[in-house]
Amino acid sequence: MKAVKPGTGTDQVPQVTRGEAHLEVSDLTVYATAGGASRTLVQDVSFRLRQGETLGIVGESGSGKSMTAKALVGLLPPGVRAGGNVTFGGDQLVGRPERELRRLRGSQISLLLQDPFTMLNPLQTAARHIYESLASDRRLARSERAEEVRRRLAEVGIEDADAARRYPFQLSGGMQQRVALAAALAKNPSLLIADEPTTALDASIQHDVLMLLRQIQRDRNMGLILITHDLRVALSVCDRIMVMYAGTVIEDGPSPAVNATPQHPYSLGLLRAEPPLTHARAHLSSIPGNVPSADTVKDICGFSPRCEWATPECRAGKPPLAVVESDHRSACRRIDDIRSDLRERQASDDAAMPDPPPASLDSPILSVHQLRKVYRVEAMFGPARTHEALAGVSFEIGVGESVGLVGESGSGKTTVARCLLGLNRPTEGEIRLDGIDITDYRRLKPSDLRKVRHLVQCVFQNPYASLNPSRTIGATLREAVDVRGDAVDLSVEVDRMLELVGLPRAYSSRRPALLSGGERQRVAIARALAVRPRLLICDEPVAGLDVSVQAQVLELLRDLRRELSMNMLFISHDLAVVRQITDRVVVLHRGEIVEQGATGKVFADPQHPYTARLVRAVPRA
Structure with missing residues (x-):
């Protein structure tokens, strides 16, 4: 299915050179204040997203992925504040008044959330959601409005006029997410942040939505940040991967490089924990322990309590996110010493468990x-x-x-x-x-x-x-x-x-x-x-x-x-x-x-x- 270009004339999506810096984040810190005490939630996050690029932010629950995304667009909950620099299109977003951020959200940066039901009004049809999300500075006649809504729904694969007239509760989960995506794209944002957009969907519907996201992102030359705990999903869609742990970035690099040669023990742990479809592994690897709160490990390597390669130097201070290979960064002080160990460990995971002989069904349980x-x-x-x-x-x-x-x-x-x-x-x-x-x-x-x-x-x-x-x-x-x-x-x-x-x-x-x-x-x-x-x-x-x-x-x-x-x-x-x-x-x-x-x-x-x-x-x- 080929995506439909949204609108015509002044509404046409601008084509921007891929190499241009689109979003620049440096030293982003998120902290919560309660009872006069301050607690760090996200610490010193820095990355750059180019126009037309897809970035996957991955990590276990509690790694700071969603909090980082909310900080980018000023949607932090009460009592939580952000510091550092977030530059979008040359404009600083941190500290910007809410009324200005409100105008920015939807028109230039849009959000797609995990549960489409939280984004959709149960009292409005799918078509009404799209119409109300269109740019407010364009006055359309009824026929033009209907045609514009039809184009937007067709872009996300909904060409059935009956589906456009339905309410959210009358649509499947996949259809709901498509309507939510069409509404998120209605004002032609140049950056879409998708926070776990397929977690609650079946595998085949998840695949369809992910491929649709990727196709639209390419056709529009739009920046896309995909937040997910599933590294397989991120690797299948994204150009780059940013791995977060305990509120900090511990690895950042091109998807093929992160997949083939992870440069941090935690990234390797996530890859090893992913079950393959091709065979049953002799042993399913996991990372012992749990993700600590960012505040408790803000002065050391946060992963060191769970890392088998950790030494006292890992707990002597926060390791910097440094370049280890071309366009590939890691926050592991010992990466040069343990790189060969990581490769051997990754290769050993391919050991397959033999399939069992057929069970006797003479007297089934x-x-x-x-x-x-x-x-x-x-x-x-x-x-x-x-x-x-x-x-x-x-x-x-x-x-x-x-x-x-x-x-x-x-x-x-x-x-x-x-x-x-x-x-x-x-x-x-x-x-x-x-x-x-x-x-x-x-x-x-x-x-x-x-x-x-x-x-x-x-x-x-x-x-x-x-x-x-x-x-x-x-x-x-x-x-x-x-x-x-x-x-x-x-x-x-x-x-x-x-x-x-x-x-x-x-x-x-x-x-x-x-x-x-x-x-x-x-x-x-x-x-x-x-x-x-x-x-x-x-x-x-x-x-x-x-x-x-x-x-x-x-x-x-x-x-x-x-x-x-x-x-x-x-x-x-x-x-x-x-x-x-x-x-x-x-x-x-x-x-x-x-x-x-x-x-x-x-x-x-x-x-x-x-x-x-x-x-x-x-x-x-």
Whole structure:
């Protein structure tokens, strides 16, 4: 799809030479003031963005990515201030009055946020959003206005007039993000800042939106800053990569160079934590520990507490961001000493784990036969309609097997899981778990129902919502252990469960608010395993986690499978993650299975066009 040039005449996007400096940031510092005390959030960030260039800002949560972006356009929250220099088009932005920044935002610098619903008015149609976002100094007749709106929506791939008349809640997530992008571009900004614009989208929709962003950026010769925690995404789209950690820039260089020869241990750690689609790694690497607050490490190398190559000199002062190769900077004092080690470590990560032999399906732990689920959808106006979420789904899980269930949103993945857990009642079909017919939980005898609750457990996507915030971790796990009805010492068993998922015993007295996202997900896994299930259902268990934490949780699940001989149904839209954790994969599309087989074979040589599209959508450097 070729992008449409927005408008004509004076509205035509100016073509600027690629080499011109567009945005220059030097010594940008962000600090919060409360109770007379000042706390550093971002420290001495410096970079340059040329016209027509794409910069990816990457790092784990808490690295300062979003705070840096907000500082560029004066959108810092109350009590937070910025210092240093931000020059855009020759004008200084730091310290500029809000009324002037308000005129700048949208017209010259525009923002695209992670959740399009926060950018769109639910009471306005898609077309109305575009019209109200157009330059206010142009008066258009009704026919001209309609044509201009049509052009803008066509630029982002929306050519359906019916979609233009819809409200945000009537659009899919991908369509919502396209409308938000069209509105962000309506005043023809020369710089777009996109903050995690595809995090909540399916892989194929994510790919479409990213390619659309890249295409529009090139056609308009527009500057683009893409903020993401997914290094794969940044490498697939951006010309340059700027890696942030604990509020500072620790590496900055061309994307090919950062991908091939990272010049900082943290950048290497992020690359090593990214799971490949081509093979299952023998070991999923992760970075131990968590990102510290910028204020606690502002006078040392912030990564030194987590770095295996750190020496006392790394803690003697803040390392400068210095040129180590042509157009490539690093803030590592020891980079010359450890460069060969980094290369060896990077090469060693390609060791592949052999694919397992096919599991025996003679006596499967789970058998799903011709599962069908039809929902009745009430309409605001007119008669109710029906929606077929599952249309005759059949698959099995052998003893000791891990099966992946993949597909886009709306494919029926979660509906399958809800039927297995008794949260939904199938319209037709049969489900048997360890020989027990669990198609309708309401018809189970009390003894069978108790047995089934022990046989199957689930780990959900959001670790922040899956634990009771008012209960300690120990109380949560004691309750789960107590369900088993065993005559065991609950305190000893809780300690054993924490040890099983790699958490200290002291965490028993903590509440969820004091744990990181990865630690909470470990507790959720421990709670699920406390009843000793034979089948563990994992519904997008790592979707909201940083890549390093994701690697830790995946490696934990692999270890638990081996140690406990556990059967698993792993639901995800991320094929690279599924490749690391499953033996066999089932591909769902609109409630039907379109392909299934050994995970490695299906991803290496997909036989259905839909599976091939999912494989092509996985970001690659």
